[in-house]
Amino acid sequence: MHLSSCRRSLGALVLALLLAPAPARAAGTGRDLREDAQAALNSSLLLLRRMLHIGTQDDVFSHAISVSGREATLEFELAAGRTRAVSLRGGRVFVDGAQVGTYAPGGSLDRAWRRVLADGAQLETRALLVALHNWRGPALSGVELAAKARVDEALRDLGVRAAGAAAPQAVAAAARAERAAERQAVTAAAGSQAIRLEDIAALDTIGRQLRALDDAGSDVAEVVRRTPVQLGDVTVEAGRKVDGNLVVYRGGADVFGEVSGSVVALFGDVTYHRGAVIGKDAVSIGGQVLDKGGTVRGEVKTIARADLESAASNREAPEPRAAPAPAMSALDLVFRDVRNIVAVFIAFAMLGFGTVFFGRRHLEIVADTASHSFGRSFVVGLLGQLLLLPTFAMLVVGLVFTLVGILLLPFAAVAYVIAAIVALVGGYLAVAHAVGETFTRRRMAHGAFVRAPNAYGYLFAGLVGLLGLWAAAALTGWMGPVVIVFRVAAVIVTWIAATTGFGAVLLSRAGLRETFSGRHFGEATDEYLWATPPATPTAARMKMDGK
Amino acid sequence: MGHTAGDADGGTHEDGWEVSTRTSAPPTRNRAVALAITAFVCLAAAAPRSAAAQTWRTITSARQLHGEREMAVHVQYGAGRFRLSPGTGGELYRMEMRYDEDTFIPVREYDPAVPSVRLGLSSRERSGVHVSLGDRRRDGENPPTLDVALTPDIPLTLTLEMGAVEAVADLGGLALRRVTYRTGASATHVTFSRPNPVECEALTIEAGAAEFRADDIANANCARVTFRGGVGKVSLDFGGSWRRSMTGDVTVGIGSLSLRLPRDVGVEVRLNRFLASFDAAGFEKRGGAYYSGNFNSARYRLVLDVNATFGGVEVAWIN
Numbered sequence: 001m002h003l004s005s006c007r008r009s010l011g012a013l014v015l016a017l018l019l020a021p022a023p024a025r026a027a028g029t030g031r032d033l034r035e036d037a038q039a040a041l042n043s044s045l046l047l048l049r050r051m052l053h054i055g056t057q058d059d060v061f062s063h064a065i066s067v068s069g070r071e072a073t074l075e076f077e078l079a080a081g082r083t084r085a086v087s088l089r090g091g092r093v094f095v096d097g098a099q100v101g102t103y104a105p106g107g108s109l110d111r112a113w114r115r116v117l118a119d120g121a122q123l124e125t126r127a128l129l130v131a132l133h134n135w136r137g138p139a140l141s142g143v144e145l146a147a148k149a150r151v152d153e154a155l156r157d158l159g160v161r162a163a164g165a166a167a168p169q170a171v172a173a174a175a176r177a178e179r180a181a182e183r184q185a186v187t188a189a190a191g192s193q194a195i196r197l198e199d200i201a202a203l204d205t206i207g208r209q210l211r212a213l214d215d216a217g218s219d220v221a222e223v224v225r226r227t228p229v230q231l232g233d234v235t236v237e238a239g240r241k242v243d244g245n246l247v248v249y250r251g252g253a254d255v256f257g258e259v260s261g262s263v264v265a266l267f268g269d270v271t272y273h274r275g276a277v278i279g280k281d282a283v284s285i286g287g288q289v290l291d292k293g294g295t296v297r298g299e300v301k302t303i304a305r306a307d308l309e310s311a312a313s314n315r316e317a318p319e320p321r322a323a324p325a326p327a328m329s330a331l332d333l334v335f336r337d338v339r340n341i342v343a344v345f346i347a348f349a350m351l352g353f354g355t356v357f358f359g360r361r362h363l364e365i366v367a368d369t370a371s372h373s374f375g376r377s378f379v380v381g382l383l384g385q386l387l388l389l390p391t392f393a394m395l396v397v398g399l400v401f402t403l404v405g406i407l408l409l410p411f412a413a414v415a416y417v418i419a420a421i422v423a424l425v426g427g428y429l430a431v432a433h434a435v436g437e438t439f440t441r442r443r444m445a446h447g448a449f450v451r452a453p454n455a456y457g458y459l460f461a462g463l464v465g466l467l468g469l470w471a472a473a474a475l476t477g478w479m480g481p482v483v484i485v486f487r488v489a490a491v492i493v494t495w496i497a498a499t500t501g502f503g504a505v506l507l508s509r510a511g512l513r514e515t516f517s518g519r520h521f522g523e524a525t526d527e528y529l530w531a532t533p534p535a536t537p538t539a540a541r542m543k544m545d546g547k
Numbered sequence: 548m549g550h551t552a553g554d555a556d557g558g559t560h561e562d563g564w565e566v567s568t569r570t571s572a573p574p575t576r577n578r579a580v581a582l583a584i585t586a587f588v589c590l591a592a593a594a595p596r597s598a599a600a601q602t603w604r605t606i607t608s609a610r611q612l613h614g615e616r617e618m619a620v621h622v623q624y625g626a627g628r629f630r631l632s633p634g635t636g637g638e639l640y641r642m643e644m645r646y647d648e649d650t651f652i653p654v655r656e657y658d659p660a661v662p663s664v665r666l667g668l669s670s671r672e673r674s675g676v677h678v679s680l681g682d683r684r685r686d687g688e689n690p691p692t693l694d695v696a697l698t699p700d701i702p703l704t705l706t707l708e709m710g711a712v713e714a715v716a717d718l719g720g721l722a723l724r725r726v727t728y729r730t731g732a733s734a735t736h737v738t739f740s741r742p743n744p745v746e747c748e749a750l751t752i753e754a755g756a757a758e759f760r761a762d763d764i765a766n767a768n769c770a771r772v773t774f775r776g777g778v779g780k781v782s783l784d785f786g787g788s789w790r791r792s793m794t795g796d797v798t799v800g801i802g803s804l805s806l807r808l809p810r811d812v813g814v815e816v817r818l819n820r821f822l823a824s825f826d827a828a829g830f831e832k833r834g835g836a837y838y839s840g841n842f843n844s845a846r847y848r849l850v851l852d853v854n855a856t857f858g859g860v861e862v863a864w865i866n
Contacts (some may be wrong), residue, residue: 032843065607124609
């Protein structure tokens with residue numbers, strides 16, 4: 001297409017040269033011919049300009065910079081829907097989708113291209129083009145040099161329409177003037193104060209203190225170490241750009257323009273005003289970071305002077321090593337374990353006595369259920385434990401699907417958990433009651449005197465029996481591996497008791513369903529008869545009387 | 548002429564705007580609820596992909612003004628942090644976004660015929676936007692972001708569609724003809740920090756399950772303000788520079804509604820509520836409506852139709 005256009009233009013040029021000196025033949029046709037000739041001349045000059053790269057440009061309407069780990073792409077939208085895309089991707093250089101060269105990923109060209117795109121991201125299209133036209137890049141060789149030449153060629157003819165736009169040269173000159181003014185402004189600020197030897201010592205101290213701050217200070221310390229420090233207040237004017245970091249000591253940093261790196265104020269404030277851009281972090285040590293409408297692309301950090309000093313002192317004074325815990329003797333171990341068992345016993349006893357006091361009838365029904373339907377209670381308890389979580393999930397889902405249920409969900413969830421715990425603990429206490437009752441009746445059947453043959457006594461005796469294995473494990477703790485046997489046995493017994501009790505709670509509906517406990521024994525045993533008032537003759541006594 | 552920005556493979560994407568097409572039908576109150584449900588489903592369906600599996604890309608894009616006299620701007624964003632602000636002269640828009648390129652496709656479509664511009668992100672999957680909640684929790688590092696600056700130099704018809712987004716939109720100083728803001732499960736702060744230089748027909752806000760706050764609405768210079776909210780906490784501040792009377796239609800499903808009303812403006816509130824409280828301090832009830840004391844004498848008037856279902860309507864008077 002370019003070749004045909006060239007041919008047409010050359011033809012028009014030849015035609016124009018032929019027609020230009022010719023006299024006008026007729027008024028009407030002469031005007032047409034002059035217009036044709038003028039158009040041909042313009043077209044030819046346009047072609048020559050393009051061939052010589054002078055003056056003419058493709059108008060750029062918009063640009064997009066796209067950077068990822070895989071590629072770095074710059075895309076321009078030109079007039080008439082055309083685009084110009086330059087991309088470095090996977091070791092290959094593309095212009096408008098066609099490969100024009102290669103490069104080394106992470107190499108000089110890659111880094112330089114990414115840097116120019118990163119800097120250009122903040123620029124408007126016109127300024128970006130100027131920056132690209134002035135892009136020199138690093139010293140390249142071989143294929144990367146050739147690739148960069150193709151990239152430069154692809155970007156050379158691009159420009160922004162003149163409406164409201166300065167010529168690239170003028171923009172470049174303005175940019176140079178701005179950079180000079182920026183340097184001047186910073187220098188003027190720096191000259192307002194003189195540095196003293198004690199400042200140097202203080203800066204050295206600050207550096208060490210910052211390095212001692214593990215979470216936030218090390219990066220800042222690096223910035224402070226590498227960057228020339230400005231003394232006194234520094235202002236970055238609107239439209240100005242500072243390449244790199246800006247570190248201010250004994251003054252504040254007011255940013256109206258752009259700083260590509262971090263801004264650090266040592267014992268002063270950092271203020272970024274509307275339109276200001278700080279490319280990395282805004283850090284104030286001993287001051288504040290004030291947001292007045294600008295942008296900080298990194299983090300905003302404020303480090304108090306006290307934190308700085310304490311961090312350094314902490315780093316300098318190593319933490320005292322914790323004194324090794326004295327080795328516990330066997331007696332200490334036994335005493336500690338027994339103390340724990342006693343504490344657990346007291347806790348369960350208090351719970352149990354409270355349960356007997358307030359809900360004796362329910363506790364007895366659960367205990368009878370566990371005693372008379374032990375196997376069934378155990379199986380039901382086992383299933384109940386397995387179904388605890390699925391039931392909870394179903395409860396949640398069921399509530400979620402109802403409007404009112406959503407509101408009840410928090411309460412229902414808490415109530416469910418409490419109910420499960422109460423059922424487990426209550427069931428365990430009921431089993432303790434059943435164990436104690438059975439034990440007591442047997443003792444009474446053998447003629448032993450029992451001081452308190454009632455629910456309190458049963459519960460006490462049952463807890464002593466159930467926790468007895470734990471006590472045995474505690475008392476044999478000094479014996480070494482033997483204790484494992486006791487502990488395993490204690491765990492199993494406790495789990496069986498809790499499971500059976502839980503099942504009994506479920507079967508008896510928390511002690512409300514009296515019939516399930518199977519209180520009808522048929523023939524009364526001796527132990528049962530001992531539960532009747534002492535006036536009642538028991539089988540044992542009748543046997544004794546018979547003798 | 549539409550095209551997507553910065554596609555890694557050099558292809559041109561003509562992806563539609565899935566959310567916009569789904570929500571283009573304008574049935575009234577259900578729309579906000581639908582937005583909330585959509586956002587919830589999107590979040591619930593989100594695959595818990597690890598952050599390490601994502602490929603982050605940063606795109607900066609800008610477009611020069613080339614004689615446009617007005618523009619329709621449509622911004623769509625699924626999840627992340629969104630910021631909108633007035634731009635500088637000479638640029639129609641400037642957009643900077645950071646996103647997971649495995650999941651999303653950036654969109655910047657310019658149509659000179661309308662003229663209009665579409666900005667934001669589109670999902671690579673047709674099924675909708677999938678959001679990784681894990682990424683949202685990595686906010687301490689670098690969350691997905693979209694920053695958009697729009698020209699204050701030409702009148703705009705602005706449509707914003709947000710998903711699960713933390714949004715801060717400063718529309719102050721923009722020349723706005725009409726504003727439509729739809730948001731799902733989000734925390735949104737819209738402010739009109741400076742007066743709108745042109746007259747605005749309508750400001751329409753639809754919020755699903757959201758915490759929504761709008762400040763200095765009077766600066767929007769809109770004849771009509773409509774807010775439809777599903778569930779959430781809503782604060783509407785009618786402060787700012789009043790240059791015309793305004794009517795409003797505020798509907799809130801479940802949640803609290805806080806109205807901040809200027810004392811020097813005559814206010815009429817027509818309340819339709821169900822299981823919702825209303826703080827009538829500063830009003831006098833006449834017929835079925837509440838009137839501020841200066842309603843008849845005030846230069847500018849605000850007539851509000853308030854529909855509240857569950858929750859409360861609080862009124863604060865500002866000077």
